[in-house]
Amino acid sequence: MTFQAPKGVSEYAPPRSAAFRRAIDTFAAAVTKAGYGYLELPVFEDTQLYARGVGESTDVVTKEMYTFEDRGGRSVTLRPEFTAGVLRSVLENGLHHGQLPAKVWAVGPAFRYERPQAGRYRQFYQVDLEAIGSDDPLVDAETIAIAWDWYRQLGLQRLTLLLNTLGCAECRPIYRAALQDFLRALDLDEATRARVEINPLRVLDDKRPEVKAQLEGAPLVTDHLCAACKAHHDQVRTALADLSIPWTDNPRLVRGLDYYTRTTFEFDHPLLGAQSAVGGGGRYDGLSESIGGPPLPGIGFGLGLDRTVLAMEAEQVAAAAVSTVDVYAVPLGEEARRRAFALLAELRRAGLAADMAYGSRGLKGSMKAASKSGARFALIIGERDLEAGAVQLKDLETAEQTEVSLASIVDTLKGKLL
RNA sequence: GUGGGUAUAGCUCAGUUGGCAGAGCGCCAGGUUGUGGUCCUGGAUGUCGUGGGUUCAAGUCCCAUUACUCACCCCA
Structure with missing residues (x-):
């Protein structure tokens, strides 16, 4: 054949597509019951939305975006993630003027120009859920519980929930400065030294052994939280415990997007190879203002459908193709x-x-x-x-x-x- | 962007020191003139990723290239 799919895209044909569909349908049913409304979003947005929303210093923005100029000379970008576009839509449609939090979900492809590997694609699929307009820690717990229960419904047993908090505009700068002091004294390569200055928290996430070893005594966010953040974090954890959802506190969990504040979380699967994060999310209390909106706290997650299907296959719970005719x-x-x-x-x-x-x-x-x-x-x-x-x-x-x-x-x- | 591996039938893969292109599964047909799953028999499908080179002779050796794949970085 003359043509083949573009490099690095994921696609699903029968019988594999059955598990993919089941994942989406299960999610839609679950979140609808929890009061989330459906948002059908454009797959591309004004480039500036992502530059300002996701953060100029992130890898996603600096080297992974599919950006191009349309025939009208506008710079547009295929969405590298959902949250910025969801928030833009919520604001544009005035959902934040209604009852809060505004609870919405979306599903579809996202795009990042990266070298493909197992579980990592240039076009990949996510389900996304956001609760915007509330800083109630119970909302944090609700989103985490929805993700957790969804994975369980799909039959996944071996996921680990990692939990952390990144502090807020009050306490984060103090922690950030303390961390920078520590990191500047280390023996690091040039790229990492640059990151120390731009976004020191992300250095904590480094998985290279030579870097990890040096991070042993690094100051931790959890020791620098203000009273409000500490209370918030404790209430989230209490709520998760009330739901019997097990988690692992990981003060090194940072995540790659700049907008996160307070609660961050990630779901990891042990059988997926290097790309083990099947889903993740967190709170982003400053994001609305950074894209020109009113102060509006929010929390949400993106769960990777490709990796979820891979996990279902790894745990052998992917739906066998069932008979469709009688x-x-x-x-x-x-x-x-x-x-x-x-x-x-x-x-x-x-x-x-x-x-x-x-x-x-x-x-x-x-x-x-x-x-x-x-x-x-x-x-x-x-x-x-x-x-x-x-x-x-x-x-x-x-x-x-x-x-x-x-x-x-x-x-x-x-x-x-x- | 960096590094490793792989590329042969629809799929999974074998192919020896260079010597006629193979197997299993799947597909189709027959065994059974109107009856599936099991079994038996037969059949079809290949620019051996692509381009060059060495050689009497290349799937096999050499060079280049592309794609796929795994890992780093980062993330879903």
Whole structure:
């Protein structure tokens, strides 16, 4: 073939796509029950929204964005994450003027120009959820619980929830200065030294052994929290404990986006190789103002669907392709094909899932197709049957076959299947 | 952006010191003139990633290139 999918994109064809769909459908049902409304968002935004929202110093903005100029000379960027666009939409649609928090969710692809590897794609999929306009720690706990329960519903047992707090505008600068003092004394490469000056917290996240070793005695946020942040953090943890959700406190958990304040969290899976974070999120109490909105606290998460599917496969809980049809018609001869085709539509209108053997295959081949379709019943329609005004109804599990009149076959099947 | 590995049928992969392009699975057909799953038999599908080079001869050796893949960085 001349064409292949662009480098680094993920795509889902049957039977793998079943797990992908199930993940989305399960999420949609769960968050709808928790009061979240659906947001259908553009897949690209004004480049400045991400530059200012996500943060000029982040890798996402400096080297991973799909940015281009449209024909009108506007700089637009394929979304590298959801939160900035969600907040923009909430503000633009005035949802923050209604009852708070404004609770919304979204799903779809996001884009980052990176070198692909296991679990990391240039076009990847996320479900996203945001609660905007409340600083109640119970809202933090609610979002975490929703993510946790979703993973459990999908059958995932081996996830670890990592939890941290990054402080607020009050206490973070003090901690930041203390951390910088510590980091400047270390033996670090040039890129990391630069990061110490721009965003020292992210140095804590470094996974290289030679750097990790030096970080042993680094000052921790949790020791520099103001009273309000400490109380907030404690209340989040108490709420999680009340829900029997296990977590691991990780004072080194930073996350790569600049807007996070207070609560941050991440879900890690042990079987995914290097890209082990299947989802993550946190609070972003200053984000609204940084994109020109009113002061408006918020919290949310993005959960990676690609990595979730990989985790489901690794834990062997990905849905096996289940039968999608109940009835499979097997016509013999041209006249029978016409009648079967019409009957098929009738069955579907009656609410039954039905398919038939298309093309001119022999009876044996058609029966094989019926068997492979996973249908419970085969409907054999031959010339002899048509003359008798009947069809042969075969139960493909028991191999039991009965003759049913054409006039009553739809009702008969409805009786058996609905 | 940096480093390693791989590329042969629809899929998973074998292919020896360079000597006729292979297996399993899947697909199709037949065994059974109107009956699936099991079984048996047969069949189709290949620019051996691409371009060059060495050689009487290249899937195999050399060079380049592209794609895929894993890891670093970072993140979903």
